[in-house]
Amino acid sequence: MDTTEIRLCGIGGQGLILGARVLAKALVSEGRKVAQSQSYEPTSRGELSRADLLVGDEAPDYPLATALDLALILDQAAAGACDGLLKPSAMVLADSEKVPAPPQGAFTTYSYPFAAAAAELGTTRAANMAALGALVALSGICAPESLIGAIGAIGSRSHLARNTDAVHAGLRMVRDASPVPDPAKPRPGS
Amino acid sequence: MLDGRPFDILDYLRRDLMPHFLCPGCGHGIALRALLWAVHETGIAKDRLAVISGIGCAGRLAAYIDANTFHVPHGRALPFATGLKIARPDLAVVVLTGDGDCLAIGGNHLIHACRRNLDLTCVMLNNEVYGMTGGQVSPTTGAGRLTTTTPQGNREPAFDACGLAEAAGAGLVGRELTLHPPTLKNVIKEGLAHPGFSFIEVMSDCTEIFGRKNEMGSSGEMILSQASAMRPTSYGSRGATAPFHPNAFPTGVLARNERPEYGAHLRAASASDDGHD
Amino acid sequence: MSVQVRNLQGNEACALGAIAAGCRFYAGYPITPSSEIAERMAEALPKVGGAFVQMEDEIASIAAVLGAEVGGTKAMTATSGPGFSLKQEVLGFAAAAEIPCVVVNVMRGGPSTGMPTRPSQGDMMQARWGTHGDHPVIALAPASVSEVYTQTARAFNLSERFRIPAVVLYDEVIGHLQETVDLRESATLELAERKWARGSPATHLPYAETDDGVPVMSRPGDGHRDHMTGLTHGEDGFPTQNPEAVTRAMDRLLGKLERDRDAIDAVDMLACEDADIVVVACGIVARAARRAVRDLRAEGLAAGLFRPITLWPFPEQAFARAAEAAKIVLVAEMNAGQLRLEVERLCPPGARVVGLGRIDGTPIAPAEIRAKVQELTQDA
Numbered sequence A: 001m002d003t004t005e006i007r008l009c010g011i012g013g014q015g016l017i018l019g020a021r022v023l024a025k026a027l028v029s030e031g032r033k034v035a036q037s038q039s040y041e042p043t044s045r046g047e048l049s050r051a052d053l054l055v056g057d058e059a060p061d062y063p064l065a066t067a068l069d070l071a072l073i074l075d076q077a078a079a080g081a082c083d084g085l086l087k088p089s090a091m092v093l094a095d096s097e098k099v100p101a102p103p104q105g106a107f108t109t110y111s112y113p114f115a116a117a118a119a120e121l122g123t124t125r126a127a128n129m130a131a132l133g134a135l136v137a138l139s140g141i142c143a144p145e146s147l148i149g150a151i152g153a154i155g156s157r158s159h160l161a162r163n164t165d166a167v168h169a170g171l172r173m174v175r176d177a178s179p180v181p182d183p184a185k186p187r188p189g190s
Numbered sequence B: 001m002l003d004g005r006p007f008d009i010l011d012y013l014r015r016d017l018m019p020h021f022l023c024p025g026c027g028h029g030i031a032l033r034a035l036l037w038a039v040h041e042t043g044i045a046k047d048r049l050a051v052i053s054g055i056g057c058a059g060r061l062a063a064y065i066d067a068n069t070f071h072v073p074h075g076r077a078l079p080f081a082t083g084l085k086i087a088r089p090d091l092a093v094v095v096l097t098g099d100g101d102c103l104a105i106g107g108n109h110l111i112h113a114c115r116r117n118l119d120l121t122c123v124m125l126n127n128e129v130y131g132m133t134g135g136q137v138s139p140t141t142g143a144g145r146l147t148t149t150t151p152q153g154n155r156e157p158a159f160d161a162c163g164l165a166e167a168a169g170a171g172l173v174g175r176e177l178t179l180h181p182p183t184l185k186n187v188i189k190e191g192l193a194h195p196g197f198s199f200i201e202v203m204s205d206c207t208e209i210f211g212r213k214n215e216m217g218s219s220g221e222m223i224l225s226q227a228s229a230m231r232p233t234s235y236g237s238r239g240a241t242a243p244f245h246p247n248a249f250p251t252g253v254l255a256r257n258e259r260p261e262y263g264a265h266l267r268a269a270s271a272s273d274d275g276h277d
Numbered sequence C: 001m002s003v004q005v006r007n008l009q010g011n012e013a014c015a016l017g018a019i020a021a022g023c024r025f026y027a028g029y030p031i032t033p034s035s036e037i038a039e040r041m042a043e044a045l046p047k048v049g050g051a052f053v054q055m056e057d058e059i060a061s062i063a064a065v066l067g068a069e070v071g072g073t074k075a076m077t078a079t080s081g082p083g084f085s086l087k088q089e090v091l092g093f094a095a096a097a098e099i100p101c102v103v104v105n106v107m108r109g110g111p112s113t114g115m116p117t118r119p120s121q122g123d124m125m126q127a128r129w130g131t132h133g134d135h136p137v138i139a140l141a142p143a144s145v146s147e148v149y150t151q152t153a154r155a156f157n158l159s160e161r162f163r164i165p166a167v168v169l170y171d172e173v174i175g176h177l178q179e180t181v182d183l184r185e186s187a188t189l190e191l192a193e194r195k196w197a198r199g200s201p202a203t204h205l206p207y208a209e210t211d212d213g214v215p216v217m218s219r220p221g222d223g224h225r226d227h228m229t230g231l232t233h234g235e236d237g238f239p240t241q242n243p244e245a246v247t248r249a250m251d252r253l254l255g256k257l258e259r260d261r262d263a264i265d266a267v268d269m270l271a272c273e274d275a276d277i278v279v280v281a282c283g284i285v286a287r288a289a290r291r292a293v294r295d296l297r298a299e300g301l302a303a304g305l306f307r308p309i310t311l312w313p314f315p316e317q318a319f320a321r322a323a324e325a326a327k328i329v330l331v332a333e334m335n336a337g338q339l340r341l342e343v344e345r346l347c348p349p350g351a352r353v354v355g356l357g358r359i360d361g362t363p364i365a366p367a368e369i370r371a372k373v374q375e376l377t378q379d380a
Helices: A016-029 A114-120 A124-139 A144-154 A157-176 B028-042 B058-064 B077-087 B099-105 B107-116 B161-168 B181-193 B207-213 B219-229 B262-273 C010-020 C035-048 C058-070 C081-097 C124-129 C145-162 C172-176 C183-188 C243-264 C283-299 C316-322 C338-346 C366-379
Strands: A003-011 A033-038 A048-056 A068-073 A086-095 A108-112 B049-053 B068-071 B092-098 B121-126 B172-177 B198-203 B252-256 C005-009 C025-028 C051-054 C075-079 C101-109 C115-119 C138-140 C165-171 C178-182 C227-229 C267-270 C277-280 C303-308 C310-312 C328-333 C352-357
Touching (some): A003 A016, A003 A124, A016 A033, A016 A048, A016 A144, A016 C178, A033 C172, A108 A124, A124 A144, B049 B077, B058 B068, B068 B077, B077 B262, B099 B107, B099 B121, B099 B161, B107 B161, B107 C058, B161 B172, B172 B181, B181 B252, C010 C075, C010 C145, C035 C051, C035 C075, C058 C075, C058 C101, C081 C101, C124 C165, C124 C310, C145 C165, C165 C172, C165 C283, C172 C283, C267 C283, C267 C316, C303 C316, C316 C338
Parallel strands (some): A086 A108, B121 B198, C025 C051, C025 C075, C277 C328
Antiparallel strands (some): A003 A048, A033 A048, C005 C178, C267 C303
C-alpha cells in the first residue's frame, strides 16, 4: 500500500492550512484518499505552522506523518520542521528568498521564488498557491487542473483569479526553468 | 381548567402519595396550592403541564402534582426545563425550586434563564434556609439569623433574588407572601400568562427548623412578621436612596420586561433555514 | 466524484453523524478541542428543523439535552475532559432515570486543564466510572473520521434502544484529523427509535420490567403524567428506599445491557488468531498499532491487534477469544495505564499484560509499538 507523505510548513499567516485543504480537495477529486492533519496550538501569527497530507489509494493505517516524501518550506523558521522525517528520496521545495538555509541531507532540495512571484501578482499572500503549483509540477502528485479546480471550490471567490495566476506561476517555475538544487546559487532573478 | 369546575386542589394532586412529607407549619403547602390554583385558572390541562424541580424541600413538591413531573439534580431544573421547552413548545413548563437550589448551586442557570427569556415560569420558594439537609444558611437567610452553619449569626447579606432576576432581564418578576393565597395565586398567574421567562419568588416559612432556631414563633407568627416587614413601596421606585433591606420585601409584580421570547426566535431561525441545506 | 465523498474533519463528522441519526437538539459550551462540533451543529441544526443552544456552562448543557430528550427530541452535547468532569453529575441522573442522550468527549491532556490542544486517552476510566454510584454506561471509541460518523450515529441508536447515556470517546488527533469519507454510508443507516408508551395511562408503570429489560417511556402530553426522579425509584417512578424494591430496580438497571450484548459489543481485530502478542489499543493509538502489526507480521513476528470499538461495556468475550493463544498482551494507550486495568482483569491466565503508555501529549507512533513488541519478543 503506497502512501505519499507531504508536509507544508512555514509560519502562521502564510496560508499553509488553506493550501493543504486545497491540495487535499484536488487529490480527493482524483479519487485518492487523503488524511490531513495540522499543527493545532494557540499559535499567533508568525509562529511555526504546518499541515501534513498522507495520500494513497486506500486510507492509511496510521494517518500522521512518519516519513516524508515531499516537503514545502516557506519560511526559515520552519526549516527544522521536517528534521528526521525526510526520506532520502524526498523532494524539498523551499522559498529561495524566505528560506536562505534550507535543510540539508540525502534528499533533494529545490529553491523557487514563490514569495517574489506572488509579489509580482500583487500580494505575497499568494505564495502558498505558487508553491502548490510548483509542488504539483515537480511531483506529479495530481493534475494541475485538479489543483485549479480545488481552488475554485475552496478558496476565496474574490481571490480566485489571483490564486489561479499564482498556481500557474508556480507551474511555470518548474516547467520553464531548471530548478536550483543548490540553495547557495539562487535562481536568477529571484 | 377542568370543565369549568371550581378549583379543587385534589384534582391536581397525586392523592395516593399522601400524606405529604412537609413539616407542620411549612409555607410550601400554601405555595403549592397557589401554583395549582393559578394553573387551574389559567386553563392549563394537566397533560400539558410539565413541572421540573430540583433538590430540597421545594424540589420534593413536583412529585405531588398530577402532571408531567421531573425531579432533577440539585440546581439543574432551569437548564433541564430549557431543553424541554425548546423541544416541546406545546407544554407549559414550570420550574419549582428553592432558594438554595435556584440562587446558590443553580445561580448561574437563573441568571442566564432570565437573560435568554425562554417562556418558562420559575417559582422559587424562599424559606431562608436549607431545610432538607437540616437547617444550614442559604443565600436568602436574613442577616444575623442563626442556622446550623451560622452558630454566631449569619454574616452574609441576603440575596435580593427579584433584583437579580430583573437585572438579568427576566420578562416578568414578582414576589408574594403566603399570607394572601389569592394574591399569590394572581402573581403566579401573571407569570404563567407572560410569554417569556417569569420569575416568581414566594416568601415561604420554615417553622420547624429555621423559625424554631430563631425563636420566630408559630407559622402564623412567622407569616405575620413577614407581612409587617413588607414595604408597601413599589419595586420600581426603589432607588439608590432606599437600599435593599435584607429582611424586608416589596411584593407584587415588580418588573416587566417586554423582550422577544427565545423559543420563538429559535423556531423562526429554524423555519427560515428550512430546506436550504 | 460524488460530493458525498470528501475530506471531513473528525469533529465535523461527529456533527454530521449525529444529524443523520436524528439528533435535532444540541446544547453545549465551548471547549478545546471539541468546539468544532458545536460550531457545525449551530450551522446545521436550523437547516433540519432542529435547535442549537450555547448554554451558560457544561452542566447546563447536558441538563438541557436531557430536557429535550424527555420531550422526545434526540439530543447531544460535546465536550472535553474538564467539561466531561462537570457533566458527570447529570450524566448520572441520565443513567438513573434512564434518559437517552449522547455525550461526546474529545480527549485532551489532563488532569485538570492539562494540555488543551494535545491528545490524550486519559478519560477512559472516567467514561466508565466518572459519576457516583453503580450504573451501566455505553462508551464508543472510534478510530477514524468515518468511524466517528458511524459510531456517533450508533451511539444514538444504542442510547435510544437501551435508554442509557452513550458516550463517544475519541482523542484530539481523531477530532482534528481530516480524512476522505464516503457519506453515502448514511443512506444505509438504520435508526433506532425509543419505545414510547402507547397503552392506557391507567395501567402504565414507567419503570416496569419488560421483555428486554428496557422500560417504556411516556411522552409528556400523551396523558401518562409520569414522574421521573434521580432518587432511587420503584416501577411507578416514585422514590423508594424499600430494600426489596431498590434491589429489584437496581438489578434491572445494572443488567439491562447484558440482555443483548451482541447489539452493543463491537471490536476490530487484525491477525489475532495465531498471535503470540496481541496489542490492545483505541483511537489514534490503534491506528499506530495497526501499522506496527502489519510491519511486524512482514518481519515474521506473530503480532495481532485487538481494538475495542465499544469500549464500555468492555467486549469481554471477543477479547477472551482474541487473547486465547497469546503469551503477551500489550496495552498501548495515551494515559498511565487505564485500559490496562481492564485488560489485566480479563486476560487469560496464560498471558502476561504489559503496558505502553504516553502522557506527554504526543501520539504513540507505530515505531514505538513495533520496538516494544520486538523487545518483548526477545525477552520471551
